[in-house]
Amino acid sequence: KAGVTQTPRYLIKTRGQQVTLSCSPISGHRSVSWYQQTPGQGLQFLFEYFSETQRNKGNFPGRFSGRQFSNSRSEMNVSTLELGDSALYLCASSSRPLDTEAFFGQGTRLTVV
Amino acid sequence: DAKTTQPNSMESNEEEPVHLPCNHSTISGTDYIHWYRQLPSQGPEYVIHGLTSNVNNRMASLAIAEDRKSSTLILHRATLRDAAVYYCILDVNRDDKIIFGKGTRLHILP
Numbered sequence: 432k433a434g435v436t437q438t439p440r441y442l443i444k445t446r447g448q449q450v451t452l453s454c455s456p457i458s459g460h461r462s463v464s465w466y467q468q469t470p471g472q473g474l475q476f477l478f479e480y481f482s483e484t485q486r487n488k489g490n491f492p493g494r495f496s497g498r499q500f501s502n503s504r505s506e507m508n509v510s511t512l513e514l515g516d517s518a519l520y521l522c523a524s525s526s527r528p529l530d531t532e533a534f535f536g537q538g539t540r541l542t543v544v
Numbered sequence: 545d546a547k548t549t550q551p552n553s554m555e556s557n558e559e560e561p562v563h564l565p566c567n568h569s570t571i572s573g574t575d576y577i578h579w580y581r582q583l584p585s586q587g588p589e590y591v592i593h594g595l596t597s598n599v600n601n602r603m604a605s606l607a608i609a610e611d612r613k614s615s616t617l618i619l620h621r622a623t624l625r626d627a628a629v630y631y632c633i634l635d636v637n638r639d640d641k642i643i644f645g646k647g648t649r650l651h652i653l654p
Contacts, residue, residue, distance in 0.1 A: 435587075464642070466644075473644060473645070473646055473647070474588070474631075474644035475644075476642065476643060476644075521587045521588070523587075523588075523642070532590040532593070533590060533642065534589075534590070535587030535588045535589065536587050537585075537586060537587050538587050
């Protein structure tokens with residue numbers, strides 16, 4: 432079966448713009464989580480959605496938001512981009528909320544200039 | 545905050561076993577121990593997880609100390625493709641989220 436698909440793979444944006452990233456989980460998985468990875472901070476949890484509801488949120492400002500659709504696909508939005516938002520954004524899917532094996536996508540590399 | 549402690553990096557020779565340690569002294573009775581690894585330019589991938597007993601799968605073995613305050617991921621015969629950052633993670637049921645620490649960067653020498 433197809434793995435976790437993240438689009439786009441690469442993105443360049445300007446400070447102040449907003450961006451929307453997409454994640455399609457493995458078919459049948461209802462939990463999608465988002466992570467930000469930077470060289471300095473490592474992998475940091477952003478938020479998790481299960482059945483269209485946000486269940487958990489990490490320590491990120493309100494500029495970072497997300498949603499999940501009825502088909503379990505999820506989007507992450509970052510508004511008013513800052514240079515520090517440049518990172519690899521990863522999503523992970525699992526059948527249940529992260530108590531067993533989670534599958535990660537290859538990520539979206541966002542560069543803010 | 546990450547609840548696990550791992551060495552920053554380790555080296556091993558190809559085709560030799562590798563033991564990757566992890567300390568998790570604050571673990572509680574219901575916390576699972578998960579290991580993920582991240583190969584260069586890829587997202588993390590699941591390796592193994594366990595609760596109390598040692599676990600084996602096709603990728604690795606997980607040895608859990610009797611007091612559960614530490615565990616060791618064992619790669620029985622390392623290959624160059626095992627070079628990656630290995631993350632030891634506590635799955636805290638109350639939070640239902642994966643918190644990654646810094647991980648151990650494993651270098652495999654040919």
